[in-house]
Amino acid sequence: TACRDLLDCIAAKTYYVGQWGDGVRMKLVTNLVLGLNRAALAEGLVFAKAVGLSMESALEVLLNSPAYSKTMDAKGPKMVAGDFAPQAKLSQHIKDVELILSEAERGNKALPLSQLHLALLEQAEANGLGDLDNSAIINVIEGSLTPS
Template structure:
């Protein structure tokens, strides 16, 4: 069984990702703390009362937990939490909601809101396999692929692992371009050569020209990735030396005023003295 046409969809959190999800899923209601972003509702309660499937697009699992514990949920609802949060907290939240008859999927997204609008993201989902299958057609509206990775909390774990590698690829690209600048190489040509070489990663396609042109219009905010790196370090029982260095770079970029800028602004932490 899949989500039926008569089942209504709502969004909690109408930032970049939430707004993109509303457009791609045809969600009927969307709520945000910023009233200018709300769509068809005056409160979060309106979404929880009228919607059968609700996407959460919130800053972290603490906020998601607080919102859900205050919400008037009803048995049979499906909560799809796209927030990148603490895996243990999300697993506990899934168990708590299951006791109330509410289905919970931690469905983390690999890709930006711009990529989601092109159906070019991967969704990594933790929760009951049967509920995942029920939502598969819904995921297909905005993702090129959705994969079930285990019980509640597993989506958050997988997102931290993929974001670790993604973030380090981005930081490596920033350092490489900064190094090329110091060597007086032409940067657009350097980026083209790197794309043709064994150094290639997809991050060059999405962030390379943004770094070179200093265009930090946000696709995904730098401060959000700093939050993710801190979660990685807190969740790991082994040292993560590259991620520790990455944290320091991101904190420097945030201190320089780039927290709300695109995460490609990490290059400023390398270029600035």
């Protein structure tokens, strides 16, 4: 189709995922997994620090382990350095998670990890972190901010 030809010119890879609107829902699936990857990485780094390991060393091992995800490349160094200059704002991800939970509710599915993730993000935003990078969720997990 004409649309497929155009998309193939501007995208490295294209996927047909279904009918009108399914592409948006697939983007939400991607954002769900990506957001939970960030939160899991943050929790792992905080756990490493809590048990006496350096976050730098933990990240180095994680980057070369079965736990690896590309999220670690982009967000791991930011979390370790405490550099939360925004690449993607935390407040924007709140909107995504709200949409994800809304779609799940329409499908009569509970997403408990996403519900907890939203609570952590909302706590971060309530404490003034909304304009920072979404990797700033580590501040909530570290306990400098506590989710309600």
